[in-house]
Amino acid sequence: MTTAGTRHDVRLADGRTLAVHDTGPFAPGGPADALTLVWHHGSPQTGALLEPLVRATRPRHIRLVSYGRPSYGGSSPLPGRDVGSAARDVEQVADALGLGRFAVMGSSGGGPHALACAAALGDRVTGVATFASPAPYAGDEAWFAGMADDAALRAALLGRDARARFQLTAEFDASVFVAADWDALAGPWAAMNDDVALAASAGSDGLVDDDVALARPWGFELGQVGAPVLVVHGEVDRMIPVAHADALLRGCPRADLWLRPRDGHVSVLSAVPVALDWLLDHAHDGVGDLSPVDQRRPGQPAPA
Known part of the structure; x- marks a missing residue:
């Protein structure tokens, strides 16, 4: 299920509105320096x-904020948007919200949009965690290698009209998920399954725009991401292959990589609690001195 929280229809400077969901300020008794987390949903989802x-997040006293990207969950469209516009x-x-x-x-298509915030907003962003995130398209076939179904993204390379035409007859290819993914969607992450269906029932504009944005220049370079970055990826992911995680690791100046050898595209989210602890540990790191890319692979963190 989704949790209602408080919904804010935030009006932007250009007249658009975004549907924003917020668990609200911290409860009394929480730490004075409690963390706020902005969640970037996958494609397609509503942002609830x-x-x-x-x-x-609740037992960690983390304020959780999420929003629907343009054309999702009641948010206004933004024709021609790139990934960087999320920032x-x-x-x-x-x-x-006074944050x-x-x-x-x-997660997934939300990963690049989270990175965009860190690239553009400087030390206002304390840290980034991505799950099953694609890397920037570098213009070669390697980007598609290992994808069980790459047809939608190949259509996106041809532009929005081509991607929208493809969507008219598109069918979901169940082979993009491994058994662990189906278990996650039937169990702890059933809420995501329901939210995907709700987003899809409202139309495909958000999904089409996401794919086109991913297949084009993102509007920023990974080298601009000064905050600490945790890249979490399942080694058996058949939707976004693990090579994308390696590309993110090498592109972001302060990146750690956690590989999950038994996880696919959805089941990798079982590491969310551990990633939250990582973000809490790095919440007060400075961003002035960029260390070399950390290519250590700490292994599979135990779910909390």
């Missing part, structure tokens, strides 16, 4: 608060 995220939107959301510094986390 997913119960597993609320369940993981401008989130900055205005943060201002509207100072915050961490960002994104």
Whole structure:
């Protein structure tokens, strides 16, 4: 199930509105320096608060904020948007909610949008965690290698009209998920399954725009991401292959990589609680001195 929280329709400077969901200020008794996390949903989803995220953030006294990207969950469309536009939107959301510094986390298509915030907003972003995130398209076939179904993204390379035409007859290829993914969607992450269906029932504009944005220049370079980055990826992911995680690791100046050898595209989210602890540990790191890329692979963190 999704958790209602408080919904804010945040009006942006260009007249658009974003549907924003917020668990609200910290409860009395929480730490004075408690963390705020802005969640970036996958494609397609509505941006509503997913119960597993609320369940993981609440005992850690983390304020959870999520929003629907343009054309999702009641948010206004933004024709021609790139990935980098998410940072401008989130900055205005943060201002509207009175947020100072915050961490960002994104799953699948939300991962690049979380990275965009860190690239553009400097030390306002304390840390980034991505799950099963694609890397920037570098213009070669390697980007598609290992994808069980790459047809939608190949259509996106041809532009929005081509991607929208493809969607008219597109069918979901169940082979993109491994058994662990189906178990996650039937169990702890059933809320995501329901939210995907709700988003899809409202139309495909958000999904089409996401794919086109991913297949084009993102509007920023990974080298601009000064905050600490945790890249979490399942080694048997058949939707976004693990080579994308390696590309993110090498592109971000302060990156750690956690590989999950038995996880696929969805089941990798079982590491969310551990990633939250990582973000808490790095919440007060400085961003002035960029260390070399950390290529250690700490292994599979135990779920909390």
